[in-house]
Amino acid sequence: MLENAKKITVIGGGIWGQTLANLARRNHLAVRVWSRHSGEDLGNVIADTEVIISAVSIKGVAPTIEKLQQLQLNSCTIIVTATKGLDPITTRTPFHLWNQAFPDNSLVVLSGPNLAKEINQGLPAATVVASYAPKAAILLQKLLSGESFRVYLNSDPLGTELGGTLKNVMAIASGVCDGLQLGTNAKSALLTRALPEIVRVGTCLGGCQETFFGLSGLGDLLATCNSPLSRNYQVGYQLALGLSLPEILAKLEGTAEGINTTEVLMRIAQKKFLYVPITCQVDRLLRGEISPQVAVDELMRRDLKAEFD
Ligand SMILES: NC(=O)c1ccc[n+]([C@@H]2O[C@H](COP(=O)([O-])OP(=O)(O)OC[C@H]3O[C@@H](n4cnc5c(N)ncnc54)[C@H](O)[C@@H]3O)[C@@H](O)[C@H]2O)c1
Numbered sequence: 001m002l003e004n005a006k007k008i009t010v011i012g013g014g015i016w017g018q019t020l021a022n023l024a025r026r027n028h029l030a031v032r033v034w035s036r037h038s039g040e041d042l043g044n045v046i047a048d049t050e051v052i053i054s055a056v057s058i059k060g061v062a063p064t065i066e067k068l069q070q071l072q073l074n075s076c077t078i079i080v081t082a083t084k085g086l087d088p089i090t091t092r093t094p095f096h097l098w099n100q101a102f103p104d105n106s107l108v109v110l111s112g113p114n115l116a117k118e119i120n121q122g123l124p125a126a127t128v129v130a131s132y133a134p135k136a137a138i139l140l141q142k143l144l145s146g147e148s149f150r151v152y153l154n155s156d157p158l159g160t161e162l163g164g165t166l167k168n169v170m171a172i173a174s175g176v177c178d179g180l181q182l183g184t185n186a187k188s189a190l191l192t193r194a195l196p197e198i199v200r201v202g203t204c205l206g207g208c209q210e211t212f213f214g215l216s217g218l219g220d221l222l223a224t225c226n227s228p229l230s231r232n233y234q235v236g237y238q239l240a241l242g243l244s245l246p247e248i249l250a251k252l253e254g255t256a257e258g259i260n261t262t263e264v265l266m267r268i269a270q271k272k273f274l275y276v277p278i279t280c281q282v283d284r285l286l287r288g289e290i291s292p293q294v295a296v297d298e299l300m301r302r303d304l305k306a307e308f309d
């Protein structure tokens, strides 16, 4: 089956793009990785490609789409988006941007608790491929599944994408919590309250509630908020140690999408009147308006309320 399988191009030569390419190679698939720095002509690279996996950071999504639009992509080519971010111009998710640009192509979202470094070590992990085109998702499931990488299907691409995107804001908060050594009770309270905040936003933006309790929602929240491998967690942790954001970013390996996501999410929340107390404190912290300790104090001092309302 896999011998006849599709030729794959991964766009984005960062750690996630390389990791996804390695997963496909483990299944003996023909994979090419293209990045804006590779010097190759993208038209030549995708000439016989049947699956394109986009693993660029959010700021690369619009330019990548623009580049591909100039190449007259075959409508049979399956597009997979693995980016976890919100477009700063439109506030839309990558799924929307890809869908708007290539409405005739099958589009699949790939998202889950997937710290690239662990996957590269061959440690067991699971992910989700979600699409309105079930055949495309099933194909991706087959192409990427392996002994140490288990791929689940889902029919809610927006919810799958939003879970992975929104948890990055919470990972910054979680890093702050650990950096300030606030303890296990505080961490549990933070993560448990983070989930309804994610669900509130995610369902308002079109995701199904159930999806946020799955691998791409709760699963990714737990992975990212508990791992020093997460760049978003690292940002929060180092802010709590007293470093400034520019100092942190100067040494950070790769992209911490939660920084941009926080800013975009605040705009969405204000427009749609969404209650996002944790995001609000992360936003003020990232803007340098408050210290990590003040962010904690403000969360604790809010009006008392019912747990579920
Ligand atoms: N690293 C992980 O463990 C992991 C896991 C799952 C999902 N993701 C998501 O995948 C995406 C990429 O993550 P990463 O860790 O590989 O990040 P990275 O910073 O290592 O790589 C980002 C990639 O995007 C490309 N890019 C950035 N701006 C661009 C532009 N203007 N035009 C074209 N390309 C551009 C860069 O060249 C690079 O190839 C992020 O959205 C991230 O949240 C990462």
Ligand SMILES: O=P(O)(O)OC[C@H](O)CO
Pocket: 084, 112, 113, 114, 115, 116, 168, 171, 220, 223, 224, 229, 230, 231, 232, 233, 255, 256, 257
């Ligand atoms: O390093 P981060 O914070 O971008 O997290 C990576 C993945 O999103 C974890 O699933």
